[in-house]
Amino acid sequence: MAERTRSLIHLPQGLLKGQPFEVRVTLGHPMENGLRPDGFGNVVPRSLVTHFECKLDEQKVCAVELYPAIAANPYLSFWVRADAPGMLVFEWLGDRGFVHRETRAIAPA
Amino acid sequence: MSALPSLGRRPLLLAAGLLCLQTRPASAVSATLSLQQMVDRWAEGQPVREGKISLEIAELVENGNAVPITVRVDSAMNATDRVQEIIVFNERNPQRDVLRASFGLPAAAPSSQPASGSRPRSSWWPWPGSPTAASGRTVST
Amino acid sequence: MSAKTCCAALLLAAALVPALAASRTDAADLRRSGLDFMTPALQALQRDDRLNPAMLWVQDGAALWRTPAGTAATSCADCHGEARQSMAGVAAHYPAWDAISGQPINLAGRIQRCRQRHQQASTWPNEHADLLALDAYVAMQSRGLPLAPPDDARLAPLRAQGQALWQQRLGQLNLACQHCHDQRAGQRLGGAAIPQGHATGYPAYRLEWQGLGSLQRRLRGCLVGVRAQPFTSDAPEWLALEAYLALRAKGMAVETPAVRP
Helix, strand or coil, rough: CCCCCEEEEEECCCCCCCCCCEEEECCCCCCCCCCEEEECCCECCEECEEEEEEEECEEEEEEEEEEEEEECCEEEEEECCCCCCCCEEEEEEEEEHHHEEEEEEECCC | CCCCEEECCHHHHHHHHHHHHCCCCCHHHHCCCCCCHHHHHHCCCCCCCCCCCCECCCCCCCCCCCCCEEEECCCCCCCCECCCCCEECCCCCCEEEEEEEEEEECCCCCCCCCCCCCCCEEEEEEECCCCCCCCCCCCEE | CCCCCHHHHHHHHHHHHHHHHCCCCCCCCCCHHHHHHCCCCHHHHCCCCCCCCCHHHHHHHHHHCCCECCCCCHHHHHHCCHHHHHHHHHHHHEEEEEEECCCCEEEEHHHHHHHHCCCCCCCCCCCCCCHHHHHHHHHCCCCCCCCCCCHHHHHHHHHHHHHHHHCCEECCECCCCHHHHHCCCCCCCCCEEECCCCCCCCEEECCCCCEECHHHHHHHHHHHHHHCCCCCCCHHHHHHHHHHHHHHCCCCEECCCCCCC
């Protein structure tokens, strides 16, 4: 279980149609920037998440390019407005073919 | 960091953004550019104005490994007045980019903001040496 | 910042802390959590579960709580039910005395013993992500409750050993824990505010590690910081210090999972 990619997705309760709501996502990832030496003086190889995208029913909400300046376990929050029930899709892409995808169905009242 | 509120500029600046991404080498070439050069290159000749953006970041941080930042842009986020991109640069890291975020139609302005203006807001955690050195001036077009 | 203004008061607190450990109502409690020494941005990280990166581990811990393990194929939930009820207040009473082994034990050790005795599962190595996850998840069920180390005479020798270590000069820098955390709490070391060193939030997410770690890991960092040879990973000194720190912080609120610089 320690090797599985973890993420936290927070959506508020009680969504209303057309009412903006805040989405907060955290991805468990070391975000190794490839510049840091380990205890033996060897540079730890780069391993970064470089891209995050959130879509609502195939429509882009936001797409974020992440660079080495982003800290480990990257956290993002942004606001979304939904006028109807739909599916939020969250996708992270990174070095060495890293992919993590989460989906959350929303049903604004 | 910068944001692009004008809808009319979208096609041009989207192209400019893609141009930057395609021509930028994979290595840290951007380390040789100053903050101003990064902003100018990204703006591609468009006038860069100040205002409309605030960057919330602690002036002194206990540990540069993870610094919470919040970017707020004064925009109604409706059909005619939208933020298309938020970009954060830094001055002291080996690479100038921190983050580039683009927004689609479902992106909204916070609903519980004071009446002075609705603003889309995003929060990130950058790494050591990032905007603390570069901030002091916000940029917009 | 408030930490600097109460620096003078904290110098006096060096003498008051043993007395405070006995009764919290004797005098104005000058003890402050490490949370109070952080900037508002970091405090917000700890206070908001939607921001706290330690919740990645807590989420794992909640899943592990329900996952069968070992040859007995039982989960924690099979015996203990909902952690929110059964584990409330538990972490506040550790380190405690383990009657079966006849030794003192901390919460992580108790989880390991449960795995061995009741799940017939192997124990995890120190700092294993799953152990930290369960430790954080269980300890979080006591969040907000006052630390209440057991009034158990069998723990007295361990606590005395911990207190002696706290006051013993160590390492090339020849400093004892008390020199910084009792006598100079609120002052600055290399630009960072020196906290009082109350271990109320472990396992904690440390920005320095960019991950969750145990109290032992933090204490090990302190020893390396004074250029001392750290104790071996299974040395009794770690538990002795933990037991003394729990007594020293008696009555302060459990904060697990904390965020620290």
